Amino acid sequence: MEPLSVDGKFFRSGGRRCDVRAVTYGPFPGGWPADFTADFDRIVGTGFNALRLYEMPDRRLLDAALEHGLRVFGGLRWPQAVDFLKDDQVLSAARVSLAESLRNAEGHPALAGVYVANEVPADLVRWMGPVQVRRELEHLIQLGKEIRPDLLWCYGNYPSTEYLEPENADFTAFNVYLEDEVAFRSYLRRLHHIAGDRPVVISEFGLDSRRNGTAKQAGILAWAIRIAREEGMAGMTVYAWSDRWWNAGMEVPDWDFGLIDREGIEKPALAAVRDAWGKGSKAADKTFSVIVCTRNGASRIAACLAALEKQTLPAHEIIVVDDGSTDGTTDLVATRFPKVLLLTLEPGGLSAARNAGAEAATGEILAFTDDDCEADEGWLAGLAGAFDKGWDAAGGPNLPPPPQTDAEAIVAAAPGAPSHVMLDDAEAEHLPGCNISVLRTAYFDIGGFDPQFTTAGDDVDFCWRLRDKGYRLGFAPAAFVWHHRRPSLRAFLRQQIGYGKAEALLIAKHPQRFTAAGNAKWDGFIYSGGPVRAVEGSIIYFGRMGQAGYQGVTDRMQPLRPLDPRFDDFLSRERLHLLEWLQPRVRAWFRCQHWMLSNNGAKVPGLPSPDTELSIWSEEGKTRDEFLQQLLAEGWKAGGGTDAWDVEKNGTRLLLATERGDGIGKRTLIRVWGDARLFSLGRS
Structure with a gap:
């Protein structure tokens, strides 16, 4: 085994x-x-x-x-x-x-x-x-x-x-x-x-x-x-x-x-x-034209195309658009991947290359990825499932592959990577261009990608224009691509400079989608690859008296990926902290010529230390819920959904929790902020 x-x-x-x-x-x-x-x-x-x-x-x-x-x-x-x-x-x-x-x-x-x-x-x-x-x-x-x-x-x-x-x-x-x-x-x-x-x-x-x-x-x-x-x-x-x-x-x-x-x-x-x-899964009936744009991608393109040829749902066609390479990319693709449709262009930028690929495509769905990506074997099948749900465009996560160096680990954990923005758990506001697909009818209806975006920003503009036309973007969480990040900290910062310049173009074209300070006004939540978890000061929805069946954090910017433990040492952490400080400032400077601080949303201050802690033992197994009902009957008022306490009366607040062990009996713990004499529940 x-x-x-x-x-x-x-x-x-x-x-x-x-x-x-x-x-x-x-x-x-x-x-x-x-x-x-x-x-x-x-x-x-x-x-x-x-x-x-x-x-x-x-x-x-x-x-x-x-x-x-x-x-x-x-x-x-x-x-x-x-x-x-x-x-x-x-x-x-x-x-x-x-x-x-x-x-x-x-x-x-x-x-x-x-x-x-x-x-x-x-x-x-x-x-x-x-x-x-x-x-x-x-x-x-x-x-x-x-x-x-x-x-x-x-x-x-x-x-x-x-x-x-x-x-x-x-x-x-x-x-x-x-x-x-x-x-x-x-x-x-x-x-x-x-x-x-x-x-x-x-x-x-x-x-x-x-x-x-x-x-x-x-x-x-x-x-x-x-x-x-x-x-x-x-x-x-x-x-x-x-x-x-x-x-x-x-x-x-x-x-x-x-x-x-x-x-x-x-x-x-x-x-x-x-x-x-x-029972097996239903066979997909969608035809995908996969379009990969490259410029001097000889060191990357072979792995990208090999992954596309191993799809469980084969592509209708794979199109490589060479945007003026000078490193032998064209010869490599032509020699090693003869089934691929190869287009060679004079240098014109990423958007123009994508549009050329779309013009040559014949599939009903156009799927785009980058030459530094390796699509998972189920990528197209996952996208097909999204279109079965009625979306006009769809995409999935882009995951950094396991890092091989400390620099790769640091870049993978740094802010600024391409991220999806979700309006809810299914509909996206933005999908990165390294993993996006769209109905060809919708693509040509909005005029494709805007050629003024030559290196970045094209996908943001594209998604906004799709939504402005009434098209809807779905998220396919299992349709992922391995996206190789920049191999060095210097290359990462150059990328962030490019993102900032592209955002300056976005501000000029879509001023209503930015604040006066130059920040994008997303309606949804930005997901950055890390597991969603409470951190110091997170706003958590507990529900009335902490009784909600579904409780979660409400921060608009979700946590970043953690640093790979194989490279988690003092020097790497310090270099990551430096990137976390530099990235938003460098990007903001090239976006709108002033330094900006990152903002992950409001934080809730912690409660002061309680005045008293008590406990109640119940042989009959009474729990906090029963005690809370008793307190409500005595005139105590329930706290709000994000409060870290349960009930309040005359300025005194209580928090209850029940310990459970073997047997029927249970102990309920009580934390008091204020006058403990205001209540009597059989304390110990």
């Missing part, structure tokens, strides 16, 4: 793309079965190729999984539903447990990855501080990577803590329970933006057949698997294998999420899942 590795928005193993089809397994009352053979035979027969556990596997389970060709994603067990920041022993024990379990499984090929935690409760995250909790999760991931760098590492997140994505996770994993097809599809599109450059795995999805019936469970699991594939998920995890479930130190007798019941009898969902895994 070859190791599993990240390949852009997907996984790869043994040189091939690998779709993770997982089912959660255990924990069971009484522990693991004496023999895994019967279960694993049926799991493989259903079409699964992976298991997700909620504890770290022993070698007996791993040996059985390997024999059946099943990859295993382990789960680190530790008290995640308590205030684990107040007592360092909790995290210390978690770190020891992680190290011991990895040593016990050392070198086992069946272990593919580890979830360092699963659904830290949203009220406790708010209590401890989102940034502080995220950093502790990152510390666990970092420890795991130091011990087993060959494994994949993540956190099992869920919609109530969208903002908790660890910066150093290898993929984004979300537990999602949505019983409506439209809502489920919509949320998967959102997850791509939360993940940034990373693959997205649905780490739990299921339905309780006791309350909903076995037929509904089967139907929902079938369409969920289909939609996960259509929306570019790198993996899908069905919850759960069996109705037998052990949680919080007790058997749970009244939830039936399994594909088999407590006696091991198959439910209709098992056959539905088997059929869903077996």
Whole structure:
């Protein structure tokens, strides 16, 4: 069994793309079965190729999984539903447990990855501080990577803590329970933006057949698997294998999420899942003309064209427009790629070259990429799926390939890279020209690219004119290209100067789209490749009293890509900080001749230290929600959706969070700003 590795928005193993089809397994009352053979035979027969556990596997389970060709994603067990920041022993024990379990499984090929935690409760995250909790999760991931760098590492997140994505996770994993097809599809599109450059795995999805019936469970699991594939998920995890479930130190007798019941009898969902895994994707019927413009690209163009010839959906034609090269690009293309249509022009600039390529194209869709890009094998297929949804233009992410030098790592993490701007989770306001496609009818209706933009700015102008004509741009998150950034810091700054000059042309042509200070007035959010996560001062929507089911950050500029850990040293960080300072100023100077500061939006100041902290123990298992209802009945007023406290009365504010452990009893923590004598809830 070859190791599993990240390949852009997907996984790869043994040189091939690998779709993770997982089912959660255990924990069971009484522990693991004496023999895994019967279960694993049926799991493989259903079409699964992976298991997700909620504890770290022993070698007996791993040996059985390997024999059946099943990859295993382990789960680190530790008290995640308590205030684990107040007592360092909790995290210390978690770190020891992680190290011991990895040593016990050392070198086992069946272990593919580890979830360092699963659904830290949203009220406790708010209590401890989102940034502080995220950093502790990152510390666990970092420890795991130091011990087993060959494994994949993540956190099992869920919609109530969208903002908790660890910066150093290898993929984004979300537990999602949505019983409506439209809502489920919509949320998967959102997850791509939360993940940034990373693959997205649905780490739990299921339905309780006791309350909903076995037929509904089967139907929902079938369409969920289909939609996960259509929306570019790198993996899908069905919850759960069996109705037998052990949680919080007790058997749970009244939830039936399994594909088999407590006696091991198959439910209709098992056959539905088997059929869903077996169904292939719909064949695309779109014809793409791919246009690559180049000038002195002899060192880059071969890799670009080789990737285009390996598309799972072959291009109708590939057109290379040579814009006056003097380095032998024309001869290289003609000799090594005889099937490519080659146009040679006198130097006229990028937009003119793109227009020449479009004039020669015969496909119904014109797809543009650059000579320093290598399209993923599913690029055109992903774009075709976007046009099936009715968009007039579409594009996807452009990802920096793994850096080979410290300069490449620094440039990949620096601001100023081509980025998509999203109006919502599906519709784009801007798509970079290195990954954009458009219906030929729409292209010629707006007159193509404006030739005055010779090196940059052409894609911004093009997208704005498309939207002004009523055309709509869709985002295809799985249709990505590997986009090689500038190889040195000097080359990067030259690029930013060019961007600034192009923006000066944009200001002259579209003055209404810029502020008086020269900043573009985007209606949407700029996504820069990093996972969306809380940082110091982030505005987080918690909902009324922190009870929103979907909670996330609202910063308009999303985080940048992190510095590659292989090059994350003091010197690289200092050079990156220098670029972060220089980039907006250099670009602004050549845009409008004055130095400007970057602005990532408003920040929320932190609350002062509380005056009092209390706790309440409830043998009956009362939680914060019940106490909050009691306080509301006593005249307390709920805070707003972005407030870091729950209720207020006469200037006193309270924040509540409930710790959960084994058994029924629960402890609720109370933080008080003001007069603690204003309330009485059975304090301790």
